[in-house]
Amino acid sequence: MIFTKKIQFILHKLQKILVAYSGGLDSTVLLFNLVKLRKKYPYIKLRAIHINHNLNFYSKEWSKICFLKCQKWNIPIICKNIILNHKKGNIEEKARIERYKIFNNIIENNEIIVTAHHLDDQYETILLFLKRGSGPKGLSGISQTHIINKLRLFRPLLNISRKELLNYAMKNNLDWIEDQSNLNNKYDRNFLRNIILPHLHYRWPFFKKSVLKTSSICREQEELITDLLSSVMKKLIQYNNSLFFIPLHKYSIIKRNTIIRKWIEYNKCQMPSRKVLSIIWEEVVCSKSNFKSYVKISNYQIRKYNSCLYCIKNFFTLKNNIYKWINVLIPFILPNNLGKLIFLSKYKKNTLQIRKPKKKEIVFIKFYITGEYYFLNLKKKNKIHNIWNKLNIPIWERNNIPLLFYNNIFIAELQNNLVTIEGINNEKEENFIFWDKNFN
Structure with a gap:
């Protein structure tokens, strides 16, 4: 078995x-x-996922080969197709994003994704990060264990070279697919592997070992920085994962940038370049507006609200969307995977006490409103903008919060139980409404 005892x-x-x-x-x-390991430990539940990127003429044939191989080894396999737009952006990055979407959809509870990254992948990745101008984090390379959102990844071959894998495969009479696109040098990794590295190794046979040693040093430095900043980060990172940035004004640029970068990493977002860090500080943190300025990093946005920075996923706004809740006895499924609304006859934690709609009242769910409304039990109406501010709700959240109306009467804002006077009465018959956000 090619796995070490520790990996096994x-x-x-x-x-x-x-x-x-x-x-x-x-x-x-x-x-x-892994098949051999399963024979040794029969309780291991093993599945495979093959993703056809449709980038090669033979890709459908490869899917069949993978299916038959898994059938031979008695492994359940899931085959998925993705179609990529070749015209815009980095095709490799697009493929990676689509793969992880599929992983998120099929992963089971307590299941871990195992990938075949090896020592040469590590080596090439470090050099590609060097080309991008990455710091110690990027030059640390690929980690053996990694978490992306809620996905757990493990790379058991990371300390084994491709040459060792090839020798092992030939010794065990294994057959595999040869992807001719690996010879296409328009891709950065192929250009590095096929053109640059052979020259470097011919000139400096020790070069690979030196690069991997440098990576190890960078990893140690990164761990040390994390350790030294841990107490500061605990004070600055808020309960909602936002970053309280006021103290950063008195720090040096180096310390400030490191804290922001560590916070972005904490939020599982792609590492920003030095230029992006500068833009975050100058155009977001130092901006007078709470709303207009933001920076996009991959599928995330860095935004400011009051004295905090927020790292949020790109969102689809429901602004001006209106839905009719025809039968309140049936839970209302909210759009955009926001969950569902439920009318209850008994109190439940995090529910809002509310009257039942009258016979001639139609129940509407709206997203975003203008005008003036009663806030809590205050006698004077407030502009909705001021109400949102008093509730301390960032602007990007406001358009995705369900607002309950009976006909044209604003009854409640469900996230913070903002009830208007129009929505309160002294009738004996009472109901409760519950927003189940975990439903999707």
Whole structure:
């Protein structure tokens, strides 16, 4: 078995494994060894996922080969297709984003994704990060264990070279798919692998070892920085994962940038360049507006509200959307995976006491409103903008909060139980409304 005893121990403890299987040399050796490990530990639940990126003429044939190989080794396999737009953006980055969307949709509870990244992948990745001008974090390379959102990843082959994998595959009579696109040097990694690295190794045979040593040093430095800043980060990061940035004004630029970068990493967002860090500070933090200025990083936005920075996923606004709740006895499924609304006859935690709609009243769910309304039990009406500010709700959240109306009467804003006087009465018959946000 190609796995070390330490790796075998980790893998058998995982029990539920989803293998990213392309059919190439690396993933074939990985899958073959996991099958052997399953024989040793029969309770391991092993599945495979093959994603056809439709970038090659033979990709459909490769999917069939992977399916038959898994059938031979008695491994359940899921085959998925993705179609990518070749015209705009980085095709490799687009493919990676689509892959993780699929992983998120099929992953089971307590299941971990195992990938076939090896030592040469690590080496090439470090050099590509160097080309991008990355700091110690990027030059630390690929970590053996990694969490992306809620996905857990493990890379058991990370300390094994491609040459070792090739020798192992040939010794065990394994067959695999050869992707001819690996010879296409328009892709940065292929250009590096096929053109640049052979010259470097010919001139400096020790070059790979030196790069990996540098990566190890960078990883240690990054861990030290994290440790030294941990007490500061605990004070600055708020309960909602926002960053209280007022104290950053008195720090040096280096310390300030490091804290913002660490906070962005904490929010599982892609690492920003030095230029992006500068823009975040000058155009977002130092902006007079709470609303207009923001910076996009991949599928996230860095925004400011009051004295905090927020790292939020790109969102689809429901502004001006109106929905009719025809039968309040049936839960109302909210759009945009926001959950559902439920009328209850008994109190439940986090519910709002509310009267039942009258016979001639139609129940509407609206997103975003203008005008003046009664706030709590105040006798004077307030502009809705001022009410949002008093509730301390950032602008990007306001358009996705369901607002309950009976005909044209504003009854409640459900996130913070903002009830208008029109919505309160002294009738004996009472109901409660509950926003179940975990439903999707």
